Amino acid sequence: MKIGNIPYRSVWVDQDDGWSVHIFDQTRLPWALDILRLTERDQVAQAIRSMQVRGAPLIGAVAAYGLALALRVDASDAAMERDAALLADTRPTAINLRWAIERMQARLRPLPAEARVAAAYDEAGRICDEDAAQNEAIGRHGLSLIQEIAARRGEGATVNILTHCNAGWIATVDWGTALAPIYMAHDSGLKVHVWVDETRPRNQGAALTAWELGSHGVPHTVVADNAGGHLMQHGSVDLVIVGTDRVTRGGDVANKIGTYLKALAAHDNGVPFWVALPSTTIDWRVTDGLTEIPIEERAGAEVTSVTGQTEDGRVETVRVTPPGSRAANPAFDVTPARLVTGLITERGLCAASQLGLAGLFPEHAEA
Numbered sequence: 001m002k003i004g005n006i007p008y009r010s011v012w013v014d015q016d017d018g019w020s021v022h023i024f025d026q027t028r029l030p031w032a033l034d035i036l037r038l039t040e041r042d043q044v045a046q047a048i049r050s051m052q053v054r055g056a057p058l059i060g061a062v063a064a065y066g067l068a069l070a071l072r073v074d075a076s077d078a079a080m081e082r083d084a085a086l087l088a089d090t091r092p093t094a095i096n097l098r099w100a101i102e103r104m105q106a107r108l109r110p111l112p113a114e115a116r117v118a119a120a121y122d123e124a125g126r127i128c129d130e131d132a133a134q135n136e137a138i139g140r141h142g143l144s145l146i147q148e149i150a151a152r153r154g155e156g157a158t159v160n161i162l163t164h165c166n167a168g169w170i171a172t173v174d175w176g177t178a179l180a181p182i183y184m185a186h187d188s189g190l191k192v193h194v195w196v197d198e199t200r201p202r203n204q205g206a207a208l209t210a211w212e213l214g215s216h217g218v219p220h221t222v223v224a225d226n227a228g229g230h231l232m233q234h235g236s237v238d239l240v241i242v243g244t245d246r247v248t249r250g251g252d253v254a255n256k257i258g259t260y261l262k263a264l265a266a267h268d269n270g271v272p273f274w275v276a277l278p279s280t281t282i283d284w285r286v287t288d289g290l291t292e293i294p295i296e297e298r299a300g301a302e303v304t305s306v307t308g309q310t311e312d313g314r315v316e317t318v319r320v321t322p323p324g325s326r327a328a329n330p331a332f333d334v335t336p337a338r339l340v341t342g343l344i345t346e347r348g349l350c351a352a353s354q355l356g357l358a359g360l361f362p363e364h365a366e367a
């Protein structure tokens with residue numbers, strides 16, 4: 001996507017700068033567009049753990065480059081396996097992280113050590129190119145949902161879409177997942193408006209989705225997480241589209257905490273609830289999301305404090321609870337397939353079910 005008139009991806013390699021890896025520091029957005037220059041494995045691991053880089057497909061791609069950086073230090077079998085495991089373990093819920101590292105290992109294991117660095121950069125680059133292409137396809141397939149609502153609502157009507165967290169281009173290599181259909185609808189001239197869940201406690205919606213949509217000129221309104229049900233009860237939401245960190249073969253969806261509550265409200269109000277994902281976010285090894293998807297528990301400090309910008313432009317973090325109060329911070333929840341209207345993938349739309357996924361991905365259908 002573009003920032004101003006400059007096209008960007010969310011991760012890139014600068015061959016003229018020692019093949020260093022570059023990402024945006026997402027903890028500084030929307031207040032500053034800081035670019036981080038990564039040259040070592042531990043810098044990549046820290047950027048993923050601290051959510052300077054975040055978003056399921058993007059952390060997979062950046063971890064893949066993290067392995068390339070690690071191999072520059074030591075490309076031996078033992079070092080590669082150690083570094084791969086360390087990077088795969090930086091966050092537990094998004095399956096893209098494990099998928100990307102396993103794909104890198106499959107490419108690199110058969111190679112002699114001296115051939116591994118070049119192959120690692122090549123494979124990580126392929127992962128990035130494929131993610132960007134898959135998300136563009138998700139955009140095209142999801143666009144049909146918005147077009148259908150616009151046609152039904154009549155000439156000039158605005159399609160109101162609610163989204164949770166940030167599943168935009170900054171959460172992927174490019175285009176985004178949940179936001180890709182919205183960008184394409186807007187760019188095609190359809191009138192869309194996005195209700196942006198702030199998404200406490202990390203505020204990916206208020207800080208990142210609002211920044212993305214504003215930068216692209218997409219009309220949007222930031223709302224408290226707790227407002228979504230009310231908006232749906234009063235007919236203000238035509239469609240919900242969210243991203244995901246892991247979908248089971250049965251169609252259960254792990255996504256940012258609060259997604260399940262939006263799915264319940266959507267179900268209760270007859271609002272279509274769609275989940276956008278590249279197939280790299282499908283975990284074909286698990287069926288029951290509630291019992292088989294690990295939910296990341298993050299620091300309570302992310303709940304007891306909030307970061308924002310003062311009137312005079314300083315970015316500060318302040319406590320919002322009494323010093324003695326404890327906080328729990330599960331970072332994701334699981335929406336059962338029964339509450340999901342459908343999945344938007346790079347191969348098209350399908351039901352959130354084993355049958356639906358097998359129809360689009362027959363190579364994974366159980367024998």
Ligand SMILES: CSC[C@H]1O[C@H](OP(=O)(O)O)[C@H](O)[C@@H]1O
Pocket residue numbers: 054055056057164165166167168171172176177178204242243244245255256331
């Ligand atoms: C296309 S991003 C998918 C997913 O990743 C985000 O999690 P986080 O911000 O913790 O990395 C969020 O759950 C998005 O929906």
